Amino acid sequence: MLHRPRLRSEFGETSEALFLTASFSYASGEEAEPGFGEPTGRYCYTRVGNPTVHALEERWAQLQGSEAAIATASGMAAVHATLFAMLKAGDRLVASRPLFGSCMWLCTDLLPRFGVEVEFVDAANPAGFAAALGRPAALVLIETPANPTLDLVDIQAVADLAHAAGARLVVDDALASPICQDSLRHGADLVVTSATKHTDGQGRVLGGLIACDRQTRDEVLHPFIKHTGPNLSPFSAWVLLKSLETLELRVLRMAQSALRIASFLQDRGNCAVRYPGLPDDPYQALASRQMHNGGTLLTLRTGGGKQGAFDFLRRLEVIEITNNLGDSRTIATHPATTTHGRLPQAERVAIGIHDDLIRLSVGLEDPDDLIEDLDRALG
Incomplete structure (x- = not known):
């Protein structure tokens, strides 16, 4: 994506020009x-x-x-x-x-x-x-x-x-x-x-x-x-x-960190982890066919229902709590009360959105710092 600008003004700018205008004028x-x-x-x-x-x-x-x-x-x-x-x-x-x-x-x-x-x-x-x-x-x-x-x-x-x-x-x-x-x-x-x-x-x-x-x-x-x-x-x-211009660099680094973190959480053993890049994930074979890597997101179940999830979120110190994803910062989200909160509980559970489910979007921080933060938050 590192190409010179598609359209340059008479000033020869190296960055894409910003045409911040509502309309364009005519001579006649x-x-x-x-x-x-x-x-x-x-x-x-x-x-x-x-x-x-x-x-x-x-x-x-x-x-x-x-x-x-x-x-x-x-x-x-x-x-x-x-x-x-x-x-x-x-x-x-x-x-x-x-x-x-x-x-x-x-x-x-x-x-x-x-x-x-x-x-x-x-x-x-x-x-x-x-x-x-x-x-x-x-x-x-x-x-x-x-x-x-x-x-x-x-x-x-x-x-x-x-x-x-x-x-x-x-x-x-x-x-x-x-x-x-x-x-x-x-x-x-x-x-x-x-x-x-x-x-x-x-x-x-x-x-x-x-x-x-x-x-x-x-x-x-x-x-x-x-x-x-x-x-x-x-x-x-x-x-x-x-x-x-930096999309590939960012996403590849995030995906590498996501795999490392998912492997750590799986080895830790006291929370259920989902990540398509893990060898025993139910979608690993399909991921290997149609994805270039396992992606930048993973999920974990903390146990203890909604309160267990909230306790986990409260103990995080490095990871942000918000509902965005794909960000340079690592983000934790509780889908059952945010992005999918309007769905009836029975419907949420039927599609796998449990009250203790956390969605983790892995960012660009040092993965060792993220692992330490998750280890502490899990108790």
């Missing part, structure tokens, strides 16, 4: 008229297009290996735009479970209001996907690794089933990033990600990115985003462009 009415012709027209209004935002989209497409990409104001804006631009009343959506809490709300509360049928399939149930896709569907949405349980979905297997059913496959790879997982190579048609996570990786800005083919970008997603307005600001795009 004659110049303005063709300028509004899409997609070949010149820049006219930042909600329609902006050079800094387009530079980010082009870099992201290069990184994902897609024909095109489009940016949104947040990761959830990317998911929302993808679903609502591609679905209509009477369509079927097949979705994996578990999903991030806000994605669940879109599927269980919002889409049905507009006449979209949604069927959920457990991530670990290949036969369930085969059954659900035994009849026509418009779209399939899978989150792999899943938030927060780290369950994996076989992208290639679901892609084959989806395409046979006439559906397109959308993969949410927010917990992996393209450094950990190449979803398009395994059959995904679109990849949505929260750029707030690993792409920024420093807790500064919100952003979302969708990688796809050029026709879908220009004819389906761009009109929806242009007319509904979930656009990424040029400033946030500029921050994300700079972050892309």
Whole structure:
């Protein structure tokens, strides 16, 4: 991602230029008229297009290996735009479970209001996907690794089933990033990600990115985003462009530390640990096929229910307690009372979100310091 700027001003800057403007001026009415012709027209209004935002989209497409990409104001804006631009009343959506809490709300509360049928399939149930896709569907949405349980979905297997059913496959790879997982190579048609996570990786800005083919970008997603307005600001795009330059370095270091920490916790023996890169993890074989490494997140169960989890969090001294992930700082989250707190307890437990479950997003600190902090907090 270390390329010279896509578009330079007359000053020859080495960093990408920041075009922090709402609109663009014309010398005459004659110049303005063709300028509004899409997609070949010149820049006219930042909600329609902006050079800094387009530079980010082009870099992201290069990184994902897609024909095109489009940016949104947040990761959830990317998911929302993808679903609502591609679905209509009477369509079927097949979705994996578990999903991030806000994605669940879109599927269980919002889409049905507009006449979209949604069927959920457990991530670990290949036969369930085969059954659900035994009849026509418009779209399939899978989150792999899943938030927060780290369950994996076989992208290639679901892609084959989806395409046979006439559906397109959308993969949410927010917990992996393209450094950990190449979803398009395994059959995904679109990849949505929260750029707030690993792409920024420093807790500064919100952003979302969708990688796809050029026709879908220009004819389906761009009109929806242009007319509904979930656009990424040029400033946030500029921050994300700079972050892309260190994305691979950061994520690879975080994944190495995550494996080391997961191995330590497993050897310690008094907490249940999940990490796709561990040799005995139930998804290790699948992770070795479709991921480049085990990722930057792990989960542990402290025992003692919610109070046990809260006691553990209270004893942490180095690790932050918040609900972000993919950050340069290591973050601990209690999903049952935060990201998935609106789900009924029985439903949370059924998908593996227990009251003592902690999601750990490993950052860039010295792993020895993190291990010491976790060892102390576990008591």
